[in-house]
Every structure is written in C-alpha cells, then in structure tokens.
Amino acid sequence: MPELPEVETVRRGLDKLTVKQTIEGGEVLLERTLAYPFSVSEFYSSIKDKAIAFWQRRGKYLLAQLVDNAQKPQGWLGVHLRMTGQLLWTKQTDTLQKHTRVRLFFPHNQELRFVDTRTFGKVWLVPPQTSPETIITGLQKLGAEPFAAEFSATYFADKLSKRRRNIKILLLDQAIVAGIGNIYADEALFRSGIHPTTIATDLTPTQITKLHQAIIEVLQTAINKGGTTFSDFLNLLGVNGNYGDSALVYGRKGEPCRICGTSIEKIKLGGRSCHFCPNCQI
CATH class of the missing domain: 1.10.8.50 (Helicase, Ruva Protein; domain 3)
Structure with a gap:
C-alpha cells in the first residue's frame, strides 16, 4: 500500500502537471470506485469544466481544490490509492492499462488515469461549500501529520x-x-x-x-x-x-x-x- 512518501510524491507531481488545468470530461469504468456521489452522471456533470487550484495531502488521502472560471471554489476531488491504486498522467490516445477505473480528460489530449488492480481505491467528489471530512469520513479519524508542528x-x-x-x-x-x-x-x-x-x-x-x-x-x-x-x-x-x-x-x-x-x-x-x-x- 502506498504510504505517506509515495502519496506525497504523487501530490507533488499532480501539482506540477494538473494545476490550473480545466477538466473537460471524464469516464468511470468501474462504478464502485466512485465513493461519492453515487450517481456517475452526477459525477460527470459536477466535474466538467472545473479547474484544479491545488492538491494537498492528508495522511494517505489526496485532495484537489476545484474552482470555476472565476476561481470560485467548487468543491473537492478526493482520492485514496489504498493497496494498489496508481494515478498516471498520460495521453488520451495511449493504450488503456488493463485495470483503469476512472479517467479525467484535460486539454491538449492529456488525461489523468486512476488505475487499480485490487479495486480497493476510491474517488470522491465533494460538493461546493462542503467540508471534505463530511463526505470523506476517514479524514475525521486521522492523527497528526508527521511534518506538522502538532506532531511534537x-x-x-x-x-x-x-x-x-x-x-x-x-x-x-x-x-x-x-x-x-x-x-x-x-x-x-x-x-x-x-x-x-x-x-x-x-x-x-x-x-x-x-x-x-x-x-x-x-x-x-x-x-x-x-x-x-x-x-x-x-x-x-x-x-x-x-x-x-x-x-x-x-x-x-x-x-x-x-x-x-x-x-x-x-x-x-x-x-x-x-x-x-x-x-x-x-
């Protein structure tokens, strides 16, 4: 299972490659990967035309702040890789990996793929004006971050x-x-x-x-x-x-x-x- 250093490595890569880019659409290939909302169509409509302002990490969770064209917050995209999850930045025309579960489409033929062999990984879309902890309840149970002042x-x-x-x-x-x-x-x-x-x-x-x-x-x-x-x-x-x-x-x-x-x-x-x-x- 990816631990803090692996998730932080992914977060830094996401910040370099996806920030300020608009999500043009998506595809959910395995519905149970989507932890919230439960409707795939709602996920599509909520994610489309939103841009990523930044990524942050909490424990082993990844969280992207979504914004609209006016840079107004529009909720969060949450990901937990669990045992075998991978986020890969590819071309939309590249051959799909066998265990691709969710695809997010970006400009210039780019794509963010969530690949997960064991299918334990999860993706959440947190609605606007909602705290991520309300939807991603596992966040409520986390202790101090090792690099935070709280972890004395x-x-x-x-x-x-x-x-x-x-x-x-x-x-x-x-x-x-x-x-x-x-x-x-x-x-x-x-x-x-x-x-x-x-x-x-x-x-x-x-x-x-x-x-x-x-x-x-x-x-x-x-x-x-x-x-x-x-x-x-x-x-x-x-x-x-x-x-x-x-x-x-x-x-x-x-x-x-x-x-x-x-x-x-x-x-x-x-x-x-x-x-x-x-x-x-x-």
Whole structure:
C-alpha cells in the first residue's frame, strides 16, 4: 500500500502537471470506485469544466481544490490509492492499462488515469461549500501529520503513554500518526534501535524522542527518493520510487544488517509483516 512518501510524491507531481488545468470530461469504468456521489452522471456533470487550484495531502488521502472560471471554489476531488491504486498522467490516445477505473480528460489530449488492480481505491467528489471530512469520513479519524508542528515529541509521548500494545502496531494506527505504514514503521524502529514487539508503555522518554525523530527523518528521506517501489507504486509518469534500494530492514529478510551484519529477521505482528535486526533493536 502506498504510504505517506509515495502519496506525497504523487501530490507533488499532480501539482506540477494538473494545476490550473480545466477538466473537460471524464469516464468511470468501474462504478464502485466512485465513493461519492453515487450517481456517475452526477459525477460527470459536477466535474466538467472545473479547474484544479491545488492538491494537498492528508495522511494517505489526496485532495484537489476545484474552482470555476472565476476561481470560485467548487468543491473537492478526493482520492485514496489504498493497496494498489496508481494515478498516471498520460495521453488520451495511449493504450488503456488493463485495470483503469476512472479517467479525467484535460486539454491538449492529456488525461489523468486512476488505475487499480485490487479495486480497493476510491474517488470522491465533494460538493461546493462542503467540508471534505463530511463526505470523506476517514479524514475525521486521522492523527497528526508527521511534518506538522502538532506532531511534537510531547504529543507522541502522550499518545503512547497509556497504550499497552506493541509499538510496531501502534505506528500503523492512523489516529496516532497519519500516513505511516508497514515500510516506514519498520525503518523508523530500526533507526531508533527499538524492537518492534516492545510495549509502548515500556518505552523510555529517550526512546520515544529518538523514535519521534526517526519517523520524521525516514519519511523525509523516502520523499527525497520518490518513495518506495516493492510492488505496485509508480509516480505520476509511471516511474518507480528509489527508496527500496536503501531500505535498512524492510524487505531484507535473511540479508545482513547494514550496521552490524546480523541477519535481518521477519515476523508477523497483528497480521502484518515486520522486519528488524535482532542485534541492533532491543
């Protein structure tokens, strides 16, 4: 599943390629991809002739502010890639990818395609004068953004202070920190020297501070490298992310730790894979 760095990489690409461009029309090829409105015809009529003012990211959600010709706000376009979703900027005449679900047509024969193999991804069209959180209810449940001032070491410590669960599982809780998934939870725990099965209430203040900093650092590093491609992720132009080549533990079961040489181990926690170094993480 694309995580914060992958979604942020897509957002930056969307800002460069689609901002100030008018949507001339669209096509919904799989109706259940459209989470709101429930009417495809309403989606078509609402999206047509609207321009994109900017894109923003909240957790793993992408949100585009739509405007009319007078630059008056006309609602929002929301997208969640979920497990296998991709947004691709192509020519309208290019051959359709097998799993294309939604198409948005732009001037000069350009097109934004939502491609999704597993069909878990969703698209929303939020009406004018409506808060995105009202329609995209998952936004209501998100915790602090890792790069926001709200995500302080104090905030993080407070969120963990009464949680008697494995720290790895808590890092995946979007109500604590928005945008972290399996890859970067493993990487942040390695950087901070914390074993993934450690109970949150057993962490020392020093460990929490180190983990807080590691989260920010690993996410920024991954963004700088264009995200991670282990399976389906591609950026807007169909290019792989490069972070996977420098991952310290994720996807490296049996390989030597880049720090101490000990074999990286993989276990299951809460149904999710978990990679760690048994020597560096205690």
